[in-house]
Amino acid sequence: MWTIDELVQRVSVALAAEYSGAPNGRVRDVPDRRAVRWYATTGLVDRPSAMRGRTALYGQRHLLQLVAVKRRQAEGRTLAEIQAELAGATDTTLAGIARLPDELLETEEPQLEQAVRPRFWAEPAAPVPAPQAEAPKAVALTGVALAGGAVLLVPGAPSAADCADIAAAAQPLLDLLSARGLLTDERDPS
Incomplete structure (x- = not known):
């Protein structure tokens, strides 16, 4: 797992080879911290895998997603087109687009288990309790x-x-x- 700064550094190293940058000059060659957070907010990149206190932690999939996004932008594609293509993409698909050196995928520390946050909005509604058999007595x-x-x-x-x-x-x-x-x-x- 990496902090956002470590993740951005790995993206920079990954794009150093075989990357000509965005053709229109309006897009950053390497995403900064703000762009990574915005990509996560819009769903272009997965949300952080874990939190250590207030520090967000990112993993290999995030690295693959960010490099794949930048490679597609270098081809002149819009973020909407990229999002349509990469939404739900497997790690294998992302790795094929990102073309990362293996050493960039290695982490210095063991992977932390991702705490799965419950998706309360996707759960069925709680059952409505059955009416009580005996109604409360009215008080005169x-x-x-x-x-x-x-x-x-x-x-x-x-x-x-x-x-x-x-x-x-x-x-x-x-x-x-x-x-x-x-x-x-x-x-x-x-």
Whole structure:
């Protein structure tokens, strides 16, 4: 695996032989870091194989893809044409186009296993849970009338003594509602 700088250096070495550059002069002879990232974003080159912290790591396939892209650009092809040709190409096909020296494909360290990221968008949707056999029971609510037109909903059926205690306990809330003009008998009718 290589860092992006090491990958760009290998592309440069690979293109040093048998490469005349792009014929129109508008395309860089060797891709820079920015171009490699853009190629990966557009799908022309695979995304990095792995990450080591914040450092993206690239492998042999990336080297083959980048050199193949540059060789096709040297033939005067557009990126759209190249992408149509190379999308899904095997390593063997890419190696035939790239024509790399074998020593460039060797790595100094063992290949890291590529962590496969799940493609959540390609997975079938999760099944919708079956409706519960027993629906939640409805709770009967009773309204306790308070001053100023306020009504407090309580579960069950409170007694007259419960209603008096609730009204006394609700007095600070009623004072606040009254101060803010939120009770019906204190609102401006207009």
